[in-house]
Amino acid sequence: MRVLVIHGPNLNLLGEREVAIYGPVTLDQINDSMKSRALELGIDLECRQSNHEGEIIEQIQGARQGCDCLIINPAAFTHYSIAIRDALAALEIPIIEVHLSNIYSREPFRHKSVTAGVATGQISGFGPSSYALALEAAAMMPGRK
Numbered sequence: 001m002r003v004l005v006i007h008g009p010n011l012n013l014l015g016e017r018e019v020a021i022y023g024p025v026t027l028d029q030i031n032d033s034m035k036s037r038a039l040e041l042g043i044d045l046e047c048r049q050s051n052h053e054g055e056i057i058e059q060i061q062g063a064r065q066g067c068d069c070l071i072i073n074p075a076a077f078t079h080y081s082i083a084i085r086d087a088l089a090a091l092e093i094p095i096i097e098v099h100l101s102n103i104y105s106r107e108p109f110r111h112k113s114v115t116a117g118v119a120t121g122q123i124s125g126f127g128p129s130s131y132a133l134a135l136e137a138a139a140m141m142p143g144r145k
């Protein structure tokens with residue numbers, strides 16, 4: 001099973017960015033821990049990060065070939081990128097939307113996710129464990145929709 005993880009804008013700064021909200025764990029640490037668990041689960045895991053909407057769209061489109069499940073934290077794009085939503089809607093594999101923070105307990109502009117409606121499900125509020133839980137969910141997914 002092949003799983004792609006896409007981290008959206010500013011997530012490259014995890015560990016130094018708004019630590020009170022996002023915690024001290026870095027993106028490399030999150031990726032390393034997912035890769036170890038993926039090995040145990042027999043999952044071929046690829047992790048990417050981009051600060052650019054178009055690049056994220058191209059990565060999502062790339063998942064149309066040979067990828068069995070997408071885990072994505074669209075970060076701020078969650079709240080307004082119809083273009084990312086449309087790219088996700090065109091994907092015929094399970095999609096797990098992830099957020100470190102609980103977006104529903106934060107500022108009102110974060111309460112709306114334009115992407116969640118085209119995802120299979122959403123995991124929000126468990127810090128780095130949101131990604132760990134997403135990987136467990138991916139392992140249970142039947143594959144293509």
Ligand code: DQA
Binds near residue numbers: 076100
């Ligand atoms: C986030 C929540 C978003 O509102 C925010 O813009 C982020 C990170 C999260 O993981 O909690 O950059 O997606």
